[in-house]
Amino acid sequence: MYKRICLKLSGEALAGESGKGFSESEVTKVAAEIKKVVETGAQVGIVIGGGNFWRGRSSGDMDRVKADQIGMLATVMNCIYAADELRQQGIKCHIMTPYAIGDVTELYTRDKAVEYMEKGEVVFFGGGTGHPYFSTDMAIVLRAIEVRADIILSAKAIDGVYDSDPAVNKDAVKFDEMNMSDIVDKKLGVIDLASAVLAMENKMPMLLFGLNEENSIMRAVNGEKIGTRINV
Numbered sequence: 361m362y363k364r365i366c367l368k369l370s371g372e373a374l375a376g377e378s379g380k381g382f383s384e385s386e387v388t389k390v391a392a393e394i395k396k397v398v399e400t401g402a403q404v405g406i407v408i409g410g411g412n413f414w415r416g417r418s419s420g421d422m423d424r425v426k427a428d429q430i431g432m433l434a435t436v437m438n439c440i441y442a443a444d445e446l447r448q449q450g451i452k453c454h455i456m457t458p459y460a461i462g463d464v465t466e467l468y469t470r471d472k473a474v475e476y477m478e479k480g481e482v483v484f485f486g487g488g489t490g491h492p493y494f495s496t497d498m499a500i501v502l503r504a505i506e507v508r509a510d511i512i513l514s515a516k517a518i519d520g521v522y523d524s525d526p527a528v529n530k531d532a533v534k535f536d537e538m539n540m541s542d543i544v545d546k547k548l549g550v551i552d553l554a555s556a557v558l559a560m561e562n563k564m565p566m567l568l569f570g571l572n573e574e575n576s577i578m579r580a581v582n583g584e585k586i587g588t589r590i591n592v
Contacts, residue, residue, distance in 0.1 A: 361400065361402065361581060361582050361583060362402060362510040362511055362581055362583065363401075363402060363403060363510055364402070364403040364404075364405075364477060364507065364508065364509045364510050365397075365402060365403070365404060365405070365509055365510060365511055365512075365513050365581055366404075366405045366406070366407065366485075366500055366503055366504035366507070366509040366511075366512050366513070367394070367404060367405070367406045367407070367512075367513045367514075367515065367577065368406075368407050368408075368409075368496070368497075368500040368512060368513065368514040368515065369390065369406065369407070369408045369409070369442075369515050369571070370408075370409045370411060370412075370515070370516065370517070370571075371408060371409040371410045371411040371412035371413065371434065371435070371438055372409075372411050372412050372517065373386070373390065373408075373515060373517075373571050374386060374387050374390070374408070374412055374438055374441065374442065375412040379412065380412055380413075381412060381413070382412070382441055387441060387442060387445050388445055390442070390571070390577075391442060391445040391446045391449055391451075392449060393575065393576075393577045393578060394406070394446060394451070394482065394577065395446065395449050395450070395451050396578055397577055397578055397581050398451055398480060398482060400578075400581070401480070402581050403477040403478065403480070404477070404482045404483070405473065405477060405482075405483045405484075405485055405503060405504070405507055405509065406439075406442070406482065406483070406484050406485065407435075407484075407485045407496055407499050407500040407503065408435055408438040408439055408442060408484070408486075408496070409435065409438075409496045410431045410432070410433075410434025410435040410437075410438060410496070411434075412434075412438070413434035413437065413438075414427075414430050414431050414434045415431070424492060424493070425492040425493075427492075428488075428492035428493065428494075429492065431488070432487045432488040432490070433487070435486050435487060435488060435496060435499075436455070436457060436461065436464070436465065436486040436487050438486075439455045439465075439484040439485075439486035440455060440464070440486075442484065443455055443482070443484050446482060451481075451482055452479075452480075452481040452482070453481065453482045453483070453484060454466055454473075454476050454481060454482070454483050454484065455484045455486050456468040456469075456472070456473055456483055456484065456485055456486065457485075457486045457487035457490070458487055458488075458489060458490030459487060459490050461487075465486060465487070468485065470506045470507060473485075473503075473506075473507055474507050474508075477507065485499060485500075485503045489502060494554075495552050495555065497551040497552045497555035498552065498554060498555045498558070500512055500514070500555075501551075501555045501558050501559045501562075501564060502558065504559075504564050505558070505559075505562045505564055509564070511564075511565050511566065511567060512559070512564060512565070512566040512567070513566075513567050513569070513577065513580045513581070514551075514566055514567065514568045514569070515569060515570075515571035515576065515577060515580075516568055516569070516570060516571060517570070517571065517572070518570060519534070519569060519570030519573060519586075519587055520534045520535065520536075520568060520569065520570070520586075520587045520588035521534065521535045521538060521548065521550050521568055521588040521590070522534050522535070523535070534588065535588045536585065536588060536589070537588065537589045537590075537591060538588060538589075538590055538591070539590070539591050539592070540556055540559055540560040540565075540566070540590050540591065540592045541560060543556045543590065544556050544557055544560065550568060550590070551566070559590075559592060560592050562592075563592045564592060565589065565590060565591055565592050566589075566590040567580055567586075567587055567588070567589050567590070568587050568588050568590065569586045569587025569588070570586075570587065573586065
């Protein structure tokens, strides 16, 4: 079982079938599973994407810096919602961002984040890296390295990495394991290249698995062979 994990959730994971906004039932379900993980003694940090509200790179002619800033704020909204659901289930949470947002979030520091996690409190890393041109893939890798997580657990709509798109090719083959260097060399698109390089250079492994599978987060934390493990 992993002692300290950084969990990556897509914004769409909070939206349910609609893919937009929030699904209360879906957020409640995910929060209940995270609560079980925390109660085992595992330390948890979480990054959530903002795709259920905004995708900066597909915003047309809008200035990229401004588009990315909107995306960063979308991740904060997701963190507020998910953290509140966890609090209602009895788990103390903190939302930390790399820039001040009044009394809505706390300013991120590595030492304070680790202190919270060691107390069994969940830390949400909102607001991306604080800079445009960087995705939440980079945010999860960066925070995982900083807090010295054992692994990044990336919960997706798809249950692993395939040699081709399983939605298009019914004969697509899923990889049980692969190397981060394969993602970089073959440009597989599992995470963005800059994030993959950073993970590889700092020896931060990743497990990509399907969020919708039964007890998938707990099973991933327990080290079960689900999804695709990406070695470094």
